[in-house]
Amino acid sequence: MSDQGASVGLVIRQGHDRDPVAGAVVRAVAGPLVAAGKRFVTRSVPDEDAELRVYRLWARTGGVAGVILFEVTADDPRPPLLRQIDMPFVALAPSTLSVDFPAVVVDRAASSAALAAFLDGYPARRRVSVTGTAPAEPLGDELGADDAEAEVLRTDDIVGASVRLGVEARDRGRTVLIVDGDHDAVAVLSALQNADIRVPEDVALICRSDSLVCQSASLPITAIDRRGREIGAVLGEAAIRAIDDGVLHPISTPAPVVVARETT
The missing domain is CATH 3.40.50.2300 (Response regulator)
Incomplete structure (x- = not known):
């Protein structure tokens, strides 16, 4: 050859x-x-x-x-x-x-299963998947089947929606935010910090796709290693x-x- x-x-x-x-x-x-x-x-x-x-x-x-x-x-x-x-x-x-x-x-579906296993027993009042489009993998019960509130929020303003959820978390208790992309995750983290929303005390942040961007953020971001x-x-x-x-x-x-x- x-x-x-x-x-x-x-x-x-x-x-x-x-x-x-x-x-x-x-x-x-x-x-x-x-x-x-x-x-x-x-x-x-x-x-x-x-x-x-x-x-x-x-x-x-x-x-x-x-x-x-x-x-x-x-x-x-x-x-x-x-x-x-x-x-x-x-x-x-x-x-x-x-x-x-x-x-x-x-x-x-294995990414959803990994996320569900991580969230099982994780202390939070609310879990929200903030996404601009439908995630690549099915959601299923990935946000947890326990007593925590769980929802999927589809929006064109992922950062703005995340900050609003963070403000609500101050009164309602810790919220877990799951975002799709690494750059979105970093932008959300920066916006939360600028709004004096404590991470991870008020809002815990998880990205669906791990990368060097997540690893090198001002606070290294929890992420799914796919x-x-x-x-x-x-x-x-x-x-x-x-x-x-x-x-x-x-x-x-x-x-x-x-x-x-x-x-x-």
């Missing part, structure tokens, strides 16, 4: 490149590939059609030996296309999806096996954990 033929490709749709978990996965994928003597090629595209065009180009030019797919869904057009053009691949797929191709399987680095390493090794051997049974990934820091 030539050096060029040893390349493994990954196409990232715009938006995923700002996801800290996806970023950790991408960075970790490279390690096993480089160790196996393979080049790692990435492309950023705006949409599905552009992604499919990249695969056709790679198949036509012969510069890539196989590809990694992110976020495979039901009726996804990418696996059929890659089979049609005879391009080996491995996919990152949710555990709820039945697959008949090489895949690394992620249990998206195991992006471990998933990336498994995905890289799976890509090598799928491309070199052509056979790979679905592989499960490590379960997420809540990393407790100074905001809880």
Whole structure:
């Protein structure tokens, strides 16, 4: 196999490149590939059609030996296309999806389970998930099934809503706030501190996706480690096996954990 033929490709749709978990996965994928003597090629595209065009180009030019797919869904057009053009691949797929191709399987509900386990018995009068859009994983009973009030607040003003909840917490008792993104979490923390709302005494703060941003905040933020680095390493090794051997049974990934820091 030539050096060029040893390349493994990954196409990232715009938006995923700002996801800290996806970023950790991408960075970790490279390690096993480089160790196996393979080049790692990435492309950023705006949409599905552009992604499919990249695969056709790679198949036509012969510069890539196989590809990694992110976020495979039901009726996804990418696996059929890659089979049609005879391009080996491995996919990152949710555990709820039945697959008949090489895949690394992620249990998206596991993040909710990790959060529920952390909150079980955590002293708070109220638990609120403050989100701009529906979270990637189902909520289920993640906010706890005990006597604490639990709700999901969807808003375009995550920071403002969080401060209002913090003010209410002074009179009602401690509130746990769960926010989706690391930058939102840091902005919420700063706004709470500027409003003289005590963290974690009045408001405990948890982010759904751990990152260096959470770890280096003025108060390091408690966050769900969704195991992006471990998933990336498994995905890289799976890509090598799928491309070199052509056979790979679905592989499960490590379960997420809540990393407790100074905001809880």
